[in-house]
Amino acid sequence: TTESRPRTVATRRLDDLGEYRIGRLKHERCTIPRGEDFLDWALQVLNTHAHNKSVLEIEFKGEEGTGIGPTLEFYSLVAAELQRKELGMWICDDEPPLNDNEVDLGQGPKPRDYYVKAGSDGLFPAPYPQDSSKLSKICNLFHLLGMFLAKSLQDQRLVDLPLSLPFFK
Numbered sequence: 001t002t003e004s005r006p007r008t009v010a011t012r013r014l015d016d017l018g019e020y021r022i023g024r025l026k027h028e029r030c031t032i033p034r035g036e037d038f039l040d041w042a043l044q045v046l047n048t049h050a051h052n053k054s055v056l057e058i059e060f061k062g063e064e065g066t067g068i069g070p071t072l073e074f075y076s077l078v079a080a081e082l083q084r085k086e087l088g089m090w091i092c093d094d095e096p097p098l099n100d101n102e103v104d105l106g107q108g109p110k111p112r113d114y115y116v117k118a119g120s121d122g123l124f125p126a127p128y129p130q131d132s133s134k135l136s137k138i139c140n141l142f143h144l145l146g147m148f149l150a151k152s153l154q155d156q157r158l159v160d161l162p163l164s165l166p167f168f169k
Helices: 040-049 068-081 135-154
Strands: 026-033 057-062 100-106 109-111
Touching: 026 040, 040 057, 040 068, 040 135, 057 068, 068 135
Parallel strands: 026 057
Antiparallel strands: 100 109
C-alpha cells in the first residue's frame, strides 16, 4: 500500500533547517526612453511597480539589450540623477571647479559641477524652511528616493548612492 502525504507549497532545504524555498518571482519588463526627462520616467516606473513583489526589468527604447545589463544601468542612472545639484536635495559644499572637464555617468557628458560631490561624509539632505516654495518638490524627490531604495533592496540590486551615515540610520 502507498501512503498519501499532504503536499506542501514550500520545501525545506536540507543544509539549513530554517530556510524555505518557495519558487521564482515574477519579472515585469518596462521600456523607458533616455533623455532629459529620464528622472520623470523613472518616477512613473517606480510609482507603478514599487508596490509589486515582482522583479523589475528595464529595457531602453530603441535599444536591443534586455535583462540584467540595462536594468543595472537603470538603477545606476537613477542614482546619478538623484545626485544632480540642480535638484537641491543634498547639502552641497563643493569647491567651484578648477577646470572645465566634463563628467559622463551614462547620460552623456555633463559639466563637472552638474552632480553633488559627496565628500567623505556622504550625502545629507539640505535643510529648507517650512514655508519654502521648493519644499513640496523636495519631499516628492525624497519619496522617489525611498521607493527607489526599497525596490533596489527588494530586487537585490546594488546602487551607488553614498548616503551619509546619520541620514542612513
